[in-house]
Structures are given as structure tokens and as C-alpha cells.
Amino acid sequence: MSIDEVLEWEEEARRIRRERADWAFIDSLPPKLRAALKYYVETGDLRLAQALAGMDYEDFRELIRRAKIPVVL
Template sequence: MSTDEMLEWEEEARRLRREKADWNFINSLPERHRAALKFYIETGDLRLAQQLSGLDFEDFRELLRKAKIPVVL
């Protein structure tokens, strides 16, 4: 995969995360969780977003599910 293809794939993934996310739910969360979800939406960095949230991995995955944010591993 070329660098251009990788950048296009990353931008498409970011667009999908933004579009699919339940922003009303996200905006109702405590600041730390809201910021972690926004960070994940923009970067796709699951582990760092999970660490920023202060939640364990399974709880963060559940938060992503509730926020309707697609996760690609």
C-alpha cells in the first residue's frame, strides 16, 4: 500500500467515525470520556484514547459501542 493510499484510507476511516458517532451521547459524557472519544475519532489511536479516558480497555470499547463509533482493528 502506497503512502497516498494509506492517507486516503485514514481519512476515510476518520470521516466514517465522525459521521457514525452519536454526538448527542458523546456531548453528554464527562469531559475526560468526551475528550478521549473525540481523540479516537480524529486519530484512530485506540490504545492512547483508552488511556486518556481512564477506563480499562473493555469499558472503553463499550463506551465506543454506546457512542456508535466504528472500530477497525
């Protein structure tokens, strides 16, 4: 896989996360959680977004599910 293909794949994953996210739900959250979810949508970096939220892995995954953000691997 070339660098261009990786970058293209990452942009497609970002687009999917942006389109499917429940922005009304995300915007209703406290600033720390809202920022962590927005960071995840833009980067796909689950572990750093989890750390920003100050949540354990399972609880953050549940928050992502409630926000309807697909986990694109």
C-alpha cells in the same frame, strides 16, 4: 500500499467515525470521556484514547459501542 493510499484510507476511516458517532451521547459525557472519544474519532488510536479516558480496554470498547463509533481496522 503507497503512503498516499494509507493516508487516503485513514481519512476515509476518520470520515466514517465522524459520521456515525452519536454526538449527542458523546457531548453528554464528562469532559475526560468526551475528550477521549473525540480523540479516538479523529485519530483512530484506541490505546491512547483508552489511556486518556482512564478506563480499561473492555470498558472503553463498551463506551465506543455506546457512542456508536465504528471501529475501523
